[in-house]
Amino acid sequence: MLGGEPLRLTGSDSATVYLGGVVSQGVSHTIADDASLIAACGVHPGLDAAPNNGSGGSIFIYEDATISPFGVDLGDDAYLLMLGGTVANVLENGVDAAGDGSFARIEGGTITGGQASLRALRTAEVLILGGTFNGDFIINDDARVTVVGSGFNFPFGTIVGGAGGTPSGTLTGTLADGSVISVDFSLEDHESRLVLQSGTHQPSHPTNLLCNASDASIDGDDDGLLDVFETATGVFVSIFDTGTSALLPDSDSDGINDGDEVARGSNPNSPPAAVPLSSMLGLLIVSACAPAAGLYLLRDLKRS
Numbered sequence: 147m148l149g150g151e152p153l154r155l156t157g158s159d160s161a162t163v164y165l166g167g168v169v170s171q172g173v174s175h176t177i178a179d180d181a182s183l184i185a186a187c188g189v190h191p192g193l194d195a196a197p198n199n200g201s202g203g204s205i206f207i208y209e210d211a212t213i214s215p216f217g218v219d220l221g222d223d224a225y226l227l228m229l230g231g232t233v234a235n236v237l238e239n240g241v242d243a244a245g246d247g248s249f250a251r252i253e254g255g256t257i258t259g260g261q262a263s264l265r266a267l268r269t270a271e272v273l274i275l276g277g278t279f280n281g282d283f284i285i286n287d288d289a290r291v292t293v294v295g296s297g298f299n300f301p302f303g304t305i306v307g308g309a310g311g312t313p314s315g316t317l318t319g320t321l322a323d324g325s326v327i328s329v330d331f332s333l334e335d336h337e338s339r340l341v342l343q344s345g346t347h348q349p350s351h352p353t354n355l356l357c358n359a360s361d362a363s364i365d366g367d368d369d370g371l372l373d374v375f376e377t378a379t380g381v382f383v384s385i386f387d388t389g390t391s392a393l394l395p396d397s398d399s400d401g402i403n404d405g406d407e408v409a410r411g412s413n414p415n416s417p418p419a420a421v422p423l424s425s426m427l428g429l430l431i432v433s434a435c436a437p438a439a440g441l442y443l444l445r446d447l448k449r450s
Contacts (some may be wrong), residue, residue, distance in 0.1 A: 171304050174190075175190060175193050175194065186282065190211060192215070192235075193218045194219045195226075217235030219252045220241070220243040220244065222247055225251075226248075226252075227250075227259075228248040228254065234257075234258040235392045236260045238337025239261050240264065241266070241272075244268065247269055248271075252272065253275045253278050259396065260281070262277065263281030264282075265284040265285075269288045270289045272289075272290070275323055275347040278285075281331060283317075283329050283330070285331065285338040288337045290340075291341070292342060296345075297320045298318070303343075307334060307335055307337070308333065313322040318329050323347050333416045369394075370403065371414075376389075377389055378391050381415065382414060390414045390415060398413075398416050418439045436450065
């Protein structure tokens, strides 16, 4: 999808694949209700999943886009999966998770904010596995931010905010993907939490795969997997290298099409074999590009 008009997505089961273009108007894309947006590349002023002070159930996802100068806003029950790209709001907050029940999973990319790179309020939850953060973390109300990695200057566990805890400090260490983190944080309420966990993480997808494809939206055999990911090797590596045939909807002839097998966690090349749950995080991109109903896997996987 190309052009200068901002998107206004609303309603149940609405999915849009945004594969490029520059939005010239200084207006954010709006994603409300159960609508969803994938911005894979291109330049966009902002992504707003908090229209009218929050609409509930909003989902948006992008992998290698530039979201600037308005950054990302999450309203009630909104969800962000950030796999890469750039988010910037030089005046306010890069990612602003201000809605009740909002959730952000950050695996990579760069986030910059004039006030904070990340702000989490109310009952928002944020999971950080990787990425680069230019700006503070502001955590308030009942919000919780979990940072996974190693070598932190604070012990693993929970840092409690407020006057009786640690209201502010500087966090340094190595994130789960190997990125170095050094951010100032403030925990402005005694119920706010910064949780440090030990762990490593491999990126969920190869960089710019969708953006570099000549036509990333083709699913020639209508099996729910994009042709660009069906590599015909006969070996399932990940959701982005399924080994299946782009010409056969059921590569292993077991009566279940390839997309359904990946969605349920079985090997689409030779039944039955388990597929690691972590590999399924990419299914949201495949399913939405096809499109299919797999976007709702995000709700089940978001805390895994």
